[in-house]
Amino acid sequence: xxxxxxxxxxxxxxxxxxTSLLKAAEQVGIKIPTLCYxxxxxxxxENKPGGCRICVVEVSGRRNLAPSCATQCQEGMExxxxxxxxxxxxxxxxxxxxxxxxxxxxxxxxxxxxxxQKTAQDLGIREIHYKGEQSHYKEDRSPSIIxxxxxxxxxxxxxMMCNEFQTVGALWGINRGFMSVVAPAFEQDLExxxxxxxxxxxxxxxxxxxxxxxxxxxxxxxxxxxxxKVIVQTAPAVRAALGEAFGMEPGTLVTGKMVxxxxxxxxxxxxxxxxxxxxxxxxxxxxxxxxxxxYLAGNKKESLPILTSCCPAWVNFFEEYFxxxxxxxxxxxxxxxxxxxxxxxxxxxxxxxxxxxxVVTSIMPCLAKKYxxxxxxxxxxxxxxxxxxxxxxxxxxxxxQSNIDFLSLPDSDFDKPMGESSGxxxxxxxxxxxIEAAVRTAYEIYTGKTLERISFEELRxxxxxxxxxxxxxxxxxxxxxxxGLGNARELLESIKAGTCNFHAIEIMACPGGCIGxxxxxxxxxxxxxxTARQRAIYEEDLAKPIRKSHENPYIKELYDEFLxxxxxxxxxxLLHTHYFDRSKVKVVIPKTK
Amino acid sequence: MxxxxxxxxxxxVNELVEVCKSFSNDPLELIHVLHKxxxxxxxxxxxxxxxxxxxxxxxxxxVYGVVTFYSFFSMIPKGKNPISICMGTAxxxxxxxxxxxxxxxxxxxxxxxxxxxxxxSLNCLRCVGACGxxxxxxxxxxxxxxxxxxxxxxxxxEYR
Ligand code: SF4
Ligand code: SF4
Ligand code: SF4
Ligand code: FES
Ligand code: FES
Numbered sequence: 001x002x003x004x005x006x007x008x009x010x011x012x013x014x015x016x017x018x019t020s021l022l023k024a025a026e027q028v029g030i031k032i033p034t035l036c037y038x039x040x041x042x043x044x045x046e047n048k049p050g051g052c053r054i055c056v057v058e059v060s061g062r063r064n065l066a067p068s069c070a071t072q073c074q075e076g077m078e079x080x081x082x083x084x085x086x087x088x089x090x091x092x093x094x095x096x097x098x099x100x101x102x103x104x105x106x107x108x109x110x111x112x113x114x115x116x117q118k119t120a121q122d123l124g125i126r127e128i129h130y131k132g133e134q135s136h137y138k139e140d141r142s143p144s145i146i147x148x149x150x151x152x153x154x155x156x157x158x159x160m161m162c163n164e165f166q167t168v169g170a171l172w173g174i175n176r177g178f179m180s181v182v183a184p185a186f187e188q189d190l191e192x193x194x195x196x197x198x199x200x201x202x203x204x205x206x207x208x209x210x211x212x213x214x215x216x217x218x219x220x221x222x223x224x225x226x227x228x229k230v231i232v233q234t235a236p237a238v239r240a241a242l243g244e245a246f247g248m249e250p251g252t253l254v255t256g257k258m259v260x261x262x263x264x265x266x267x268x269x270x271x272x273x274x275x276x277x278x279x280x281x282x283x284x285x286x287x288x289x290x291x292x293x294x295y296l297a298g299n300k301k302e303s304l305p306i307l308t309s310c311c312p313a314w315v316n317f318f319e320e321y322f323x324x325x326x327x328x329x330x331x332x333x334x335x336x337x338x339x340x341x342x343x344x345x346x347x348x349x350x351x352x353x354x355x356x357x358x359v360v361t362s363i364m365p366c367l368a369k370k371y372x373x374x375x376x377x378x379x380x381x382x383x384x385x386x387x388x389x390x391x392x393x394x395x396x397x398x399x400x401q402s403n404i405d406f407l408s409l410p411d412s413d414f415d416k417p418m419g420e421s422s423g424x425x426x427x428x429x430x431x432x433x434x435i436e437a438a439v440r441t442a443y444e445i446y447t448g449k450t451l452e453r454i455s456f457e458e459l460r461x462x463x464x465x466x467x468x469x470x471x472x473x474x475x476x477x478x479x480x481x482x483x484g485l486g487n488a489r490e491l492l493e494s495i496k497a498g499t500c501n502f503h504a505i506e507i508m509a510c511p512g513g514c515i516g517x518x519x520x521x522x523x524x525x526x527x528x529x530x531t532a533r534q535r536a537i538y539e540e541d542l543a544k545p546i547r548k549s550h551e552n553p554y555i556k557e558l559y560d561e562f563l564x565x566x567x568x569x570x571x572x573x574l575l576h577t578h579y580f581d582r583s584k585v586k587v588v589i590p591k592t593k
Numbered sequence: 594m595x596x597x598x599x600x601x602x603x604x605x606v607n608e609l610v611e612v613c614k615s616f617s618n619d620p621l622e623l624i625h626v627l628h629k630x631x632x633x634x635x636x637x638x639x640x641x642x643x644x645x646x647x648x649x650x651x652x653x654x655x656v657y658g659v660v661t662f663y664s665f666f667s668m669i670p671k672g673k674n675p676i677s678i679c680m681g682t683a684x685x686x687x688x689x690x691x692x693x694x695x696x697x698x699x700x701x702x703x704x705x706x707x708x709x710x711x712x713x714s715l716n717c718l719r720c721v722g723a724c725g726x727x728x729x730x731x732x733x734x735x736x737x738x739x740x741x742x743x744x745x746x747x748x749x750x751e752y753r
Contacts, residue, residue, distance in 0.1 A: 169652020174661040185646075185653035186639050193654065 006077035013073075021057060021068035021079055032057065032081055033090070033119045035097075035206055036155035037069035040527035042462045043484075043511040047160040047204075052153070053093050054119060057081045065089050087123075094123050099130040100178075101207075102150050108208040113522050115206035116153060137181060142190040143371040144197040144213055149181045151209040158182055158201035158210060165511070166485040168317065170195040194320050196485065198313035198509040199367030199518015204525075212367050212519060215388040216398045222359045222387070223266045229351065230359040231269040232262050233339045233418070236277065237365040237429035237514035238392045240536040244521040244529070245396030246406045251532030253540055256411020261399050262363075263412060272414045273362065274421030276339035277428040277437070279558070280310060281549035283575050284332040285441045286566035288504055292446075292477075303328055305480065305495065305502040308434050310334045312372035313509035315579065317485050322492055323581035331576040335428065336362050336369050337378050339418065340385030341574040346562045347418060355380065361388045363395045365429070365517030368509070377577055391519025417554040423454075423547035426540045431483035431513035432459045432466065433537065435506035439470055439479070440548045447473040454547050460538070462512060462531060465491060467502070480505040483513050601640055608633060609641060613648035620649045623659055627666060636667045664705075672707045672714030674752045679729040681720025688741070689728035693717065695742040696730075699749060712752065 003014045008021070011028045025032050035054045038047040050070035057068045060078035065086065068079075080086065098120060105111050137149035154173070159182050162171045170193040174183050184193035202210045222230050243254040262270045287306065294302040307329040309315060315334075318325060333341070339362070344355040362369065366389075372378070373386035390398070399406055414420070424440050427433030436459045443451055458468040459479065464487040467480045480502040482488045488507045494500045510516045515533035516523070523529040546552060563571050601609075612629045616622035626645055631637050637660055646653040660666040678684075678693045693704070696715055700708050707714040723729050726738025730748065737748055 163652065163655070169654055172652060172654035172658035174658045176662050183654070183657075185642070185657040187657075194652070 004073050004075050006073050006075070006079060008079045009081055015073050017072075019073050021059075021066070021071050021073060021077075022055060024073050025057075025068065025079075025081060030081055032068050033122060034069055034525075035115060035119060035153065036157065038157050038160070038204055038525045040511065040523070040525065040530070042527040042531055043516075044464060045161070045165055045511060045527075047155070047157045049156055052097070052155060054090055054097075056086060056089050056093070058083055058086050091123055091125060094120055094125055095128045095130055097153050098125065098128050099132045100134055101153065102134065104151075104208070108151075109211040109214065110205075110208035114208060115524065133178070135178060135181070140189045141213065142195065142197070143374055144199065144367040145190060145195075145202055146211050146213055147190060148209055148211070149183070151207045152181055153207055153209075154180060154182065155206055156182060157204040157206065161200040161204050162195075164486065166196070166198060166200060166317075166509070167489050168194055168196055168198075168320075168485060171201060196313040196316040196320070196509065197368040197371045197518075198485065200510060201518075202367060203510075203516070203518045203520070203522065212391050212394070213370055214394060215370070215390055216394050216401070218388055219361055219390065219398070222361070228357055228359050229268045229353050230266070230361065231271055231343060231347075232267045232361045232363060233271045233273040233276070233336070233343075234258060234262070234363045235273045235336070235365055235429065235514060236426050236433075236537065237517060237520065237533065238363050238395070239540070240429060240515055240533040241365065241520045242392055242396060243406075245393065248407075249532070250526075250529040251536045253536045254406075255540065256413070257406060257409040259414055260409040260412040261395075261404055261406060264404050264409075265398065265402055267361075269415045269418075270412075271339070271343075271418040272421050272425075273335045273339055273364075274425035274428070275418045275552070275554065276335035276342070277310075277425035277434075278422055278549035278552045278555050279338050279342070279575065280332055280335050280428075280434075281424060281437050281441050282555060282559070282566045283338075283571060284308065284310075284330045285438045285445065285549070287330050287332065288438060289442055289446055290567065292503060296475075305505045306330050307504075308438075308506045309577075310428065310434055311368070311508050311510075311514075312336075312366070313368035314485065314488060314507045316368065316371070316582070317488065317509065318492070319579055319582040321489070321583065322496075323579075323583055325492065325496070326579040326581070328495075329579065331578065333378075333575055333577050334369075334372065335425075336364065336372065336386055336389065337577075338575050340373070340378065342558070342562075343418065344380070344383075344385050345574060346558065356383055359388075360386050361390065362386055363392065364389050365392050365514045365520045366510075367391060367518040369519075392517075393519060393521060396521065417557065420552060420554040421544075422549050422552050423541035423544035424549045425552075426544065427537055429514045430460075430534045430537045431508050432461065432481050432506065433513065434508075435459055435479055435481060435504060437549060438504065438506075439477075441550045443470070443472055444548065444550065446475075449473060451548075455538075455542075462534070477504065478502045482506070483508040483516075484511055485509050601644075605634070606644060609644050610648060613645060618648050618650070620651045623649060623651060623656065624663075627656070627660060631666060636670045638668065638670075667705065669705065669707050669714070670711070673712050674732050675714045675716065677716045677718045677721075677731040679719075679721050679723075679727070679731075680717045681724065681727075683720070683724035684728040687727040691742050692728050692730060692740050692745065695745040699745055713749070 001017050008025050013024050015024045032055050036052040050067045055068045056065035058080040059066050140147040239255040243252040309329045340360050343360050348355050348358050369389040378385045424437035436456045465482050470477045482491045512530040516530045642656045646656045730737045730740045
C-alpha cells in the first residue's frame with residue numbers, strides 16, 4: 001500500500017498506513033506525553049484504551065482534539081501537538097487526574113521513576129484548579145506486591161498485562177465513575193486471587209499504585225547485627241539491568257561494580273545465584289536424560305516433555321491452572337532455592353555457623369521470589385533457606401541510601417566457592433537460556449562427546465513461542481520455549497491436546513525471561529531496554545572461560561564433598577520439590593447429563 | 594462491596610450450568626448469562642459469579658468487573674418487599690429525592706442495600722411512566738403516587 005504523507009508541527013512525515021499519530025510524531029523527534037498507552041514492540045504487548053487523553057493533539061479540519069495514541073495518520077493531515085489549545089487541554093486532563101491523587105510524592109516508592117510525576121513536571125503543572133473528593137481504598141499487601149489504589153489512575157495497563165499477556169486474570173476494572181478501580185474478584189486481597197506474583201502489573205504501572213513489598217530494612221538490620229553472618233546471591237539478570245538505575249545505558253554489564261557495592265554494603269560473602277544455576281543444570285539435565293532414556297526404552301509411565309521449573313511465577317501458574325499436569329515439570333527447585341538449601345547446610349558447616357545465624361539474602365529481578373522464599377516446603381524448623389529476596393530496584397535504592405557512588409566503583413570478583421559459575425548459568429537470565437544451558441550439558445553427558453559449537457543460536461530470540469530440534473548425535477531432541485504465561489498456556493494446551501511432540505520445554509513468566517522481570521528497573525514501555533539486556537547476557541556468556549555447567553570446578557567439588565551425584569538421595573532432599581493443586585475456584589459442579 | 598457466600602443447592606447449580614449452556618458457554622454472552630442468572634436467584638452472589646466464570650472460561654475478576662459496572666446487577670439479595678423510588682425528571686423535580694432521603698433514614702440503609710431483617714430493599718428507577726402521579730414509589734408490584742416524605746412512615750407500616 002502507498003505511504004501516507006502528513007505534517008506534524010509543520011514537519012513533513014511519511015508513514016505506513018495504520019501508523020498512529022503518536023508513532024509518526026516520534027519519527028520526527030516529537031515526543032507526545034502518554035499515560036495509558038504502552039507498546040513493547042519486540043514482545044507484542046500493547047495497551048491502547050485511549051482513555052487518559054493526555055496525548056491529545058489538534059488535527060486540521062476536526063473540531064475535537066484527538067488522542068494521538070489511538071488516531072491513525074491520514075493523507076494530508078496537518079497535526080499540531082503544542083498549540084495553546086492543546087497545552088491547555090493537556091493541563092486540564094492532568095489537573096483532573098491529580099485532583100483525585102494523593103500528594104505523597106516525597107515519600108512514595110515510585111518517586112523519581114513515576115510516569116505520572118514526570119508527566120506532571122513536563123507539563124509544568126504548578127497548581128490544581130479542581131478540588132474534588134479523593135477516593136480511598138484499603139492497602140492490600142500480598143507476600144510480593146502492595147496495592148495502594150488511592151494512587152491508581154485507571155490506565156488499565158496492569159489489567160492488560162495480567163489478562164492479555166499473562167492470561168492470569170487476577171485483576172479487572174470494577175465499578176464505574178468515581179468508584180472505579182482495578183481489583184481482584186470481589187475486591188478480595190491479591191493473596192486470595194489467582195495472582196502468580198509475576199510482578200508484570202508492577203512493571204508497567206505508571207504510578208505508585210502497584211509496588212513491591214520492600215525488605216531493605218530487614219537487610220540493613222541483619223547487616224548491623226554482629227551475631228549474624230549475612231551472605232548474598234545475585235541472579236543472572238540483575239547484572240544486566242542494575243546500571244540503568246544509576247543512569248547507565250541499558251545493556252551495560254555491571255557485574256564487577258555490583259559485587260563491589262555488595263561488599264561495601266557489608267555482606268560477609270558475595271556469592272552468585274549462577275553457581276546454583278549450574279547446579280540446577282546438573283540436576284535438571286540429569287532428570288531430563290533419565291526421563292528421556294526411560295521413555296526411549298519404552299517405559300509407558302514416563303511422561304515427556306519435561307518442563308523447566310526455575311521460574312516461581314510459572315510454578316504458581318501451573319499449580320493454579322494445570323494441577324493435573326503436576327508430574328510433567330522437573331522437580332528441580334529454582335536456583336534461588338537451591339542456593340539457599342546448599343548455603344544453609346554445606347556452606348554453613350564449612351564456616352562453622354548455625355543455620356539460624358546465617359542470613360541468606362538474594363538480589364532478584366523478580367517479585368515471585370519474595371513469595372517463593374516464604375513457601376513452607378523451603379523451611380527447616382521454621383527457618384527459611386532464603387531469608388529475604390530483594391528486587392534489583394531495591395538493591396539500587398539500598399546502594400543510594402548507603403552513600404555508595406556506584407559509577408566510580410572498581411570491579412570485584414565474587415567470593416568462592418559459591419560465587420563461581422559458567423557462561424551457561426549466566427544465560428539463565430534470558431528466555432531460551434535455561435534450555436540452552438541444559439542442552440550444553442545434556443548433550444555432552446548423553447553422547448560422551450565434546451560440543452563443537454557452544455552457542456545455540458536456534459534457541460535464542462524474542463518471539464513468544466519458539467521451537468528447535470537439536471541433534472544429539474543422531475537422536476533429534478525437540479525443544480520448545482515460551483516466555484509470558486499466555487504463551488506458556490498456549491504451549492501447555494497443545495501438550496494436553498497431544499498436538500505437539502516436545503522432549504523438553506523451557507518456560508519463563510516474564511517478557512524476555514528474567515531480564516524483563518517484575519523487579520527490574522522500569523523499562524517505561526521501551527522494549528529496546530529488554531533486548532539490550534539480552535545482548536548483555538550473551539556477551540557475558542561469551543566472555544566466561546567456562547561455558548558449561550558440568551565443567552564448573554566448584555560444582556564438581558560440591559558433589560564430591562557433599563551431594564554425591566545428581567539425583568542422589570541428598571540432592572533429592574535439598575534440591576528438589578513437589579507441587580500442589582492450588583486452583584482457587586473450588587466450586588464443585590455436579591456432572592450434567 | 595463485600596461478597597456473601599451462600600451454599601447453592603445442587604439443582605440450582607445445575608440450573609445455572611444449563612443457563613450457561615443455553616448461551617453455548619460463549620464468553621461474549623456474559624452479560625446475558627448474568628441477566629438470566631439474576632432473574633433466577635434474584636441477585637448474584639459470589640458463588641454464582643464463580644460458576645459462571647468457570648463455565649464461560651473467563652476470569653472471575655472480569656465477571657465481578659461486569660457485575661459492579663452495571664447498576665442493574667446486584668450482589669445483595671432483594672428484600673421481601675423491594676422498594677423502588679422513581680428518579681425520573683418529573684419525580685425528581687417534584688421532590689423524589691426528599692422521599693428517597695426519608696426512606697433511607699427510616700430504613701437505615703443506602704440505595705442498593707437491604708434491611709437487616711430482610712424485609713425491605715431500596716432502589717432507584719428511571720421514569721416508570723406515571724409522571725402524572727409524581728413523585729412515584731413502588732413497593733413490589735404496588736404503585737404509590739404523590740408520595741411526600743411524611744407519607745413514608747405510612748407506606749412502610751403496611752408491610753410490617
Ligand atoms: S503479579 Fe502477575 S499475576 Fe499477579 S496481578 Fe500482577 S500481572 Fe497478574
Ligand atoms: S494500578 Fe497502576 S497500572 Fe493498574 S490501572 Fe492503576 S495506575 Fe494503571
Ligand atoms: S521469568 Fe524470571 S523474573 Fe519473571 S517471574 Fe519467572 S523467575 Fe521471576
Ligand atoms: S496515552 Fe493516549 S489516551 Fe492515554
Ligand atoms: S419521572 Fe417518575 S414516573 Fe416519570
